[in-house]
Amino acid sequence: MGGASSISKRAEFCKARCPICTRARKGNRVARLFVKHIDRKVCPACRAYERVYQKRAYE
Template identity: 45%
Template sequence: MAEKEITEKDRELAKQCLECKVCNTARKNQRGFAFWFVKWLEGGICPACKAHEKVYGRKAHEPIIE
């Protein structure tokens, strides 16, 4: 299956996900309501979370490894 091209809009939406307070809380704490919300609901509904996964190759609730 061919990889879809990452567009500028995808990058903008992924940036929104990086700046989102709910997603940041989920990535930072890895537990609690924000984590549950992002893991089970937001990933299937939110276009910013979908773009984050497409651009960065990891789910929106997964911690950022530096």
């Protein structure tokens, strides 16, 4: 199993390359609402970002 390295890889993807989350963090209102209410509950990369960085994926 991947363990900690797969969690950090997912978190890095969410931080740097996820097209929705990066736009939400830059201030796009539609993307922010999508991540806040839907994506962070479903997407494993968003959950990993929240676990590693101790912040919501849209902040």
